[in-house]
Amino acid sequence: MSREIRLAIVGVGNCTSALVQGLHYYAQGGESVGLMHREMGGYDVTDIKPAVAFDVNACKVGLDLSDAIFAPPNNAYRVPDIELTESGVEVLMGPVADGAPPHLQSQMERAVGQPVDVVAALREAGAEVMLNMLPTGSAEAARIYAEAALEAGVAFVNGMPELIVCDESFAREAEMRKVPLVGDDVKSQLGGTILHRAMVETMLARGIQIKKTYQLNYAGNTDFYNLIHRGESKEKTKRGAVETLIPYEADVSAGFAHVPNMEDRKTARFYFELANFSNAPIILDAKLEVEDSANFAGVAVDAIRCCRLALDRGTGGVLTSASAFFCKHPPQQIVDEQALKMLEEFIQGKRDR
Ligand SMILES: NC(=O)c1ccc[n+]([C@@H]2O[C@H](COP(=O)([O-])OP(=O)(O)OC[C@H]3O[C@@H](n4cnc5c(N)ncnc54)[C@H](O)[C@@H]3O)[C@@H](O)[C@H]2O)c1
Numbered sequence: 001m002s003r004e005i006r007l008a009i010v011g012v013g014n015c016t017s018a019l020v021q022g023l024h025y026y027a028q029g030g031e032s033v034g035l036m037h038r039e040m041g042g043y044d045v046t047d048i049k050p051a052v053a054f055d056v057n058a059c060k061v062g063l064d065l066s067d068a069i070f071a072p073p074n075n076a077y078r079v080p081d082i083e084l085t086e087s088g089v090e091v092l093m094g095p096v097a098d099g100a101p102p103h104l105q106s107q108m109e110r111a112v113g114q115p116v117d118v119v120a121a122l123r124e125a126g127a128e129v130m131l132n133m134l135p136t137g138s139a140e141a142a143r144i145y146a147e148a149a150l151e152a153g154v155a156f157v158n159g160m161p162e163l164i165v166c167d168e169s170f171a172r173e174a175e176m177r178k179v180p181l182v183g184d185d186v187k188s189q190l191g192g193t194i195l196h197r198a199m200v201e202t203m204l205a206r207g208i209q210i211k212k213t214y215q216l217n218y219a220g221n222t223d224f225y226n227l228i229h230r231g232e233s234k235e236k237t238k239r240g241a242v243e244t245l246i247p248y249e250a251d252v253s254a255g256f257a258h259v260p261n262m263e264d265r266k267t268a269r270f271y272f273e274l275a276n277f278s279n280a281p282i283i284l285d286a287k288l289e290v291e292d293s294a295n296f297a298g299v300a301v302d303a304i305r306c307c308r309l310a311l312d313r314g315t316g317g318v319l320t321s322a323s324a325f326f327c328k329h330p331p332q333q334i335v336d337e338q339a340l341k342m343l344e345e346f347i348q349g350k351r352d353r
Contacts, residue, residue: 003043005308006051008127008154010145011099012060012091014076014221014264015133015159016053017069018293019300020087021079023048028082034298036189040305041347048304050087052125054094054118054145061111065089073107073222075263077291092116097141099134103229107222118148129155129307131300136161136223137230146170150179155307158183158327159300161233165318166331175317180310182303182319185237185328188290189298192217192254192268193241193328195288197336199270200245208282210246212273214253219292220262227256237329244333266292299326309347320353321346 009016027046032038035045055061059071065087069076095115100108122130130149134142142162149156150173158164158181165171165183174181187193192215203210215238218224227234238254246252267289274282306322321342323330334342345351 003047005043005048005304006126006128007048007304008122008125008130008149009050009053009065009133010094010130011133011135012053012055012057012065012068013133013135014074014223014293015296015300017074017076018291019131019297020050020065020069021076021082021084022294022297022301024082024084025079030079030082036298036302037305037347040302041309041349043305043308045301048301050089051127052121053089053091054116054121055091056094056096056100056111058109058111060091061093061113063091065091075221076293077264092121094118095141095144097138097144099138099141101137101230104135104222104226107225118145119152122148122152122154127152127154128311129157129304131157131159131304133159133296135226136234137226137232138162150174150177153177153179155180155311156183157186157300157303157307159186159296161185161237161329163233163329165323165327166329171318171331178314178316180307180316180319182307182322183327184330185234186296186299186303187241187326187328188292188295190288190290191295192270192288193238194336195268196242196270197245199272199284199286200242201335201337203272203274204245204247207276209275209279210250210272211275212251213242214255214271215242216255216257216269216271217266218257218259218262219264219266220258220260221264221292223292224256224258224266228258231256241328241333245335264292266290266295302326306343306346310353313349313352315352318353319346321351
């Protein structure tokens with residue numbers, strides 16, 4: 001059995017840039033740090049091989065993937081001292097649908113030309129797992145790719161906050177066709193959502209009353225430019241990931257800002273109004289700074305390999321533990337500690353999903 005995991009990339013933006021650079025970093029002997037699993041069920045992180053890629057930006061379509069990841073407006077962190085050889089994967093013109101609304105066209109020129117047949121392209125490339133990294137709010141485009149993955153029998157990881165894996169009829173169809181699903185909206189490796197949840201879990205365990213909390217995220221990449229124009233679905237997945245943990249009514253908010261000269265470096269601020277013993281007040285105000293897209297890629301490499309394990313085992317439909325641990329809005333929210341335990345059991349083959 002081949003150890004190679006053939007990846008279909010949807011959207012050659014900053015997250016793809018971080019992922020492709022990172023795969024080169026580890027393949028070229030970069031220090032084995034920053035991974036949850038170097039090896040997972042027999043698959044090394046470097047077994048993930050981009051096989052086909054889709055975009056709609058004139059600066060990216062037609063380029064080799066290794067060049068397209070640096071085309072504007074991408075501005076992700078550049079991993080030093082890696083050699084990016086030609087990948088042999090040409091970025092294909094995808095169906096545009098709602099992926100390039102007017103506000104995003106101020107950031108990029110839309111490619112002209114006919115979109116390819118996505119199902120045929122997936123089959124021709126021998127793709128096994130699709131990673132969806134379309135701009136937030138591209139509901140129609142995301143559906144087109146997700147349906148194409150189903151039709152081609154390609155596993156689907158939904159990295160963006162469109163509720164596709166949470167759609168019961170889509171999940172049923174995937175289960176029938178033995179197509180594994182992980183989603184929705186990747187929870188970054190050490191990002192706003194996982195930290196906010198960890199703080200909330202600690203407060204709940206220690207009897208601290210949460211009265212009010214917000215999370216404010218700001219960065220200078222295209223994702224944040226898009227979020228300030230069409231961030232409703234992201235606001236919902238972020239707020240929901242925190243709100244669903246608190247077993248009583250608390251005032252929870254999530255917001256975004258775009259600060260151009262921050263490029264792909266993101267700041268997340270966390271604010272809490274709390275009470276401890278005898279309702280005494282506490283204020284917590286914390287800050288995280290992180291390379292935003294690397295934070296996505298560090299989780300995507302595990303979600304992709306879980307899909308491959310499920311394909312090997314003939315399991316289709318929602319991968320419950322992987323979705324809960326890796327995503328902000330899974331079909332079933334599970335506290336992170338429990339989700340991690342379930343995930344490790346899944347990897348070891350002790351549970352189906
Ligand atoms: N950065 C993170 O840490 C993180 C974490 C969780 C989720 N996400 C989500 O991942 C997604 C991608 O983020 P990003 O920073 O890479 O965004 P990005 O804007 O840099 O990249 C999106 C890419 O999709 C392309 N695109 C648009 N419409 C398309 C279509 N119809 N077909 C093919 N390609 C199309 C764009 O041209 C662009 O290259 C976003 O929805 C974001 O919210 C990111």
